[in-house]
Amino acid sequence: MGSDFDLARWRLRGTDETYYIPDFVSRDEEEYLIRKIVGSPRHKWKRLANRRFTGGEIINNNILVTSDIPGWLNQSPDIIKRLSNTGAYANSAHGAPNHVILNEYLPGQGIMPHQDGPTYHPLVGTISLGSHAVFHYYEYKENAQLPEPSQTLNDSGRGRAVNPEPVLSVLLEPRSLIITTSRLYTNHLHGIDPLEEDSFSLPLATDAIGQGSSGHYKIANVDLLQGSEALEAVRGGGSLARHTRYSLTCRDVEKIANAKFLGKR
Numbered sequence: 001m002g003s004d005f006d007l008a009r010w011r012l013r014g015t016d017e018t019y020y021i022p023d024f025v026s027r028d029e030e031e032y033l034i035r036k037i038v039g040s041p042r043h044k045w046k047r048l049a050n051r052r053f054t055g056g057e058i059i060n061n062n063i064l065v066t067s068d069i070p071g072w073l074n075q076s077p078d079i080i081k082r083l084s085n086t087g088a089y090a091n092s093a094h095g096a097p098n099h100v101i102l103n104e105y106l107p108g109q110g111i112m113p114h115q116d117g118p119t120y121h122p123l124v125g126t127i128s129l130g131s132h133a134v135f136h137y138y139e140y141k142e143n144a145q146l147p148e149p150s151q152t153l154n155d156s157g158r159g160r161a162v163n164p165e166p167v168l169s170v171l172l173e174p175r176s177l178i179i180t181t182s183r184l185y186t187n188h189l190h191g192i193d194p195l196e197e198d199s200f201s202l203p204l205a206t207d208a209i210g211q212g213s214s215g216h217y218k219i220a221n222v223d224l225l226q227g228s229e230a231l232e233a234v235r236g237g238g239s240l241a242r243h244t245r246y247s248l249t250c251r252d253v254e255k256i257a258n259a260k261f262l263g264k265r
């Protein structure tokens with residue numbers, strides 16, 4: 001993937017802020033990366049519920065203490081370089097991700113709708129390995145400031161009610177990359193439902209009239225899907241069983257501290 005990568009080609013219809021790139025890593029690379037993830041020393045990851053972190057620790061004032069991206073992510077294959085070659089990180093402070101969060105999901109596990117917050121340049125690249133997921137983006141309810149604890153997500157969204165109907169849903173195939181930027185990053189939330197399988201509904205006949213092949217499918221990237229199983233499930237109103245999924249979420253932390261200086265405090 002050279003630096004002439006055509007990012008615009010992968011933009012999701014109807015958005016200015018989301019790019020879905022299927023087969024961002026090959027099957028061999030996927031297998032290699034999963035092997036490295038599963039075999040990497042657990043003490044190197046900061047653990048939080050079903051999430052593991054690498055690539056440095058963020059301390060309370062939004063500073064990355066060390067940049068510690070493991071060799072299997074930035075050597076061969078050099079996923080970090082491949083991400084920066086998409087051009088998506090061109091305007092971020094370092095022009096490339098310097099922080100990676102690894103999430104691990106068993107079938108039936110998801111992640112509550114949340115925002116990633118202001119620590120990062122407002123752009124995240126998410127690589128899916130091992131299984132698909134359906135990623136939903138949500139918006140806050142207009143003028144709603146009432147506390148709704150069941151829908152309170154993280155500090156950035158505390159007390160704001162969320163519209164439970166997603167504004168955008170994307171099927172993330174294994175080996176794909178999704179890039180979320182700008183308003184969808186800063187104003188919306190994102191999450192994955194805790195399901196063992198994802199079911200897809202057919203578009204209503206009335207909706208489909210004049211809408212072309214992808215008309216009103218709930219899955220916004222139906223035109224960009226590569227796998228026949230995924231296409232069949234979405235187009236045919238079928239379902240896809242989830243397997244263990246690993247996601248690598250790659251961001252640019254804007255302020256990097258001098259680790260030695262911090263250590264002496």
Ligand SMILES: O=C(O)CCC(=O)C(=O)O
Pocket residue numbers: 101103111116126133190247249
């Ligand atoms: O696993 C994913 O695809 C999403 C993870 C996520 O939203 C996060 O780490 O902030």
Ligand SMILES: [Fe+2]
Pocket residue numbers: 114115116190
């Ligand atoms: Fe997130």
